[in-house]
Amino acid sequence: MSIETPTYGRTRDDSQGDEYGSGSMYYLSGAYYTGWTPRTRSHSAICSDTVTPNYHSRIAAGDIINNACVMSKHLLEEGGGHWYSEHVSNPNVGLETTGDFFPVQRGQDGVVYIPETPDASECHLVAMQGALAAIDETPYNFLEDVGEIGETLRFLKSPGRSLLKLARDSQKKSWKIRKNRKQKARQTAEALNDLYLTQRFAMTPLVRSAFDAFDAYNSDKITRPPRISARGFSRKEITKSGETVYINAGSYTTSYTRSYSSKVDVRATILYTHTGGTGAAFKTGLRGKDIPVTAWQLVPLSFMVDRVYDISKTIRGVANLSDPRLTILAASVTEKLDDEGTISLDEATQPGYTVTVSGNGSYERHLYNRQIWLPAFSDSKPVFMPAELVKDARSIADLFSLSGAIISRSFSS
Helix, strand or coil: CCECCCCCCEEEECCCEEEECCCEEEECCCCECCCCCCEEEEEEEEEEECCCCCHHHHHHCCCCCCCCEEEEEEEEEEEEEEEEEEECCCCCCEEEEECCCCCCCCCCHHHHHCCCCCCHHHHHHHHHHHHHHHCCCCCCCHHHHHHHHHHHHHHHCCCCHHHHHHHHHHCCHHHHCHHHHHHHHHHHHHHHHHHHHHHHHHHHHHHHHHHHHHHHHHCCCCCCCCCEEEEEEEEEEEEEEEEEEEEECCCCEEEEEEEEEEEEEEEEEEEEEECCCCCHHHHHCCCHHHHHHHHHHCCCCHHHHHHHCCHHHHHHHHHHHCCCCEEEEEEEEEEEEEEEEEEEEEEEEECCEEEEEEEEEEEEEEEEEEEEECCCHHHHCCCCCHHHHHCCHHHHHHHHHHHHHHHHHHHHC
8 A cells, every 4th residue: 555654734633621520539437538530521633634725726726635634533421420339347438429420540441432443454455446446437337247147147057947947847746756855845946046146147237238238329428527536435344232341440340331333434536537538449348458357257256256355356456557548646545433432330349348330421533534645556456355245135145046056066067
């Protein structure tokens, strides 16, 4: 990843700092416990960026301004709780709070509220690869659809044959014999599986290509704008609810119930110009630089490989960076991290004491980081993402159907 070392012209600090409640802590003997003030709110907001004189007029005039920017915001709110600890053998020894209280030690806020955040490095790679692949994208990709349809039909050999065989065999008396029931069930499953795969990977691309062909025929002449943007995006999220966490705070241990979410979004943007034509070859995706990715997509099951290791986007990205008609004007990678968490204090234990506690708190953290990006061939490398195979119900159905078809053909060959 080629990221330019950021420089910032100014830093603004709009933090409101810490706010403290009116609570107090007393020894059960009646003496006031000094040195403790309950914090009820903590806020920080810092931004580092670069001031560009006449920014809006320069943008309107066509200037390219691409600066780094970092912003962070934290908000912590706590209170409404209570602490009572009494020595098991001496009721005059212990502590009690009044007013606002929430015993989260300073410096442990992030650990207690948001213990983990998604790995943003993978999101950066996926977003950059996607942006490079999106450069000079054609309106219609007939070669890709034809390749996917042909690959599916070759894999299934004859998608309708299993259905016809099932229909013929269902009329035979042998199906009434108990020993052939397993065979009938297997053939039925194979036929339905082939039907699903045909619909999913042959008929759907075929229908899409038909509509694309109609739109391409009836569309007006395509013209390239002077400047074009290509974008790639990636997101990761962690969400947990009702999680129990124990924090050792020296002489006592506290137990909390925690719920939190942490989401990272990464967007890569490339501003470029391209001097290539916009004729029929561009409109239909039949240019010379479209052939390598089509050749890859003719490889059996390449579309499944792309889900976990996107070779297609790598080929497109390399082809685009090798295109002499392309000029990259500016590029950036922006990362946004949004954290939210809530906790409630359930119990506390202290050797030799009986302790009762309560309290709740909430925490927010928002980070924004835009960096100047210098696109390179290495940014097109694929990222291994096995979770994409099971990311939703349709992906799981595809995986099981294709696995079943492969296993079935292995046994029948």
